[in-house]
Amino acid sequence: MQALARYMQCEQVIPKFGLLGKHTTTGAAIAIPFVATSQSLGKQAKVHWYEIYEIVRVTCTTDYAGTTPGDEVMEQLLNACS
Template identity: 45%
Template structure:
């Protein structure tokens, strides 16, 4: 309790002993608990669930959103590792949308530059796209760490190697080619 009587502070999120990955536990002979989900009664033949319309929406700038591609590649990556049912679809959608917004901001920075004109004084200021880009990249990383932690703790096969998060620069470069 703080001096003013409020209950501030406390343990930080993510502090404490770090858990080992499931593959490390199995490899070292430790007991490992895995979330066992019941098999669905009806199995449909689709690889990726239908992509929501907001991930495909037309943009005012004319730049295509890459959110649909990111969503599909992330979901297929999770499916290959058997973790597609463990990660909430909304988290994947949030990750995909954040990546596409980051790509949009970076494209605008390339087009308009790092500086902007202050609306009242006319002096040079930092472009608002730079700040937005930094915020979206932070959100992208936070979403990816949540997804990757679920995979790390529940995947019994090798989960390393190429992953959708490594393709961020590829999405950025392909967006510049299209515009």
């Protein structure tokens, strides 16, 4: 998932640059764009994860024993595809 990859990139850059930056014209402190981007991409990745989970749960041909998208079942499924 591209959203997850970009989210992870933002999370790696935030500690390097910090949470605040300097506005180019006013010189006032502003939040760096990576923070808002990270939050947006994190939400997108979570939505995609739940969509994949729901499709797998509904179309499963055997009895489904998992209870939440965070179960190892989803991770095993995604690892099997790569």
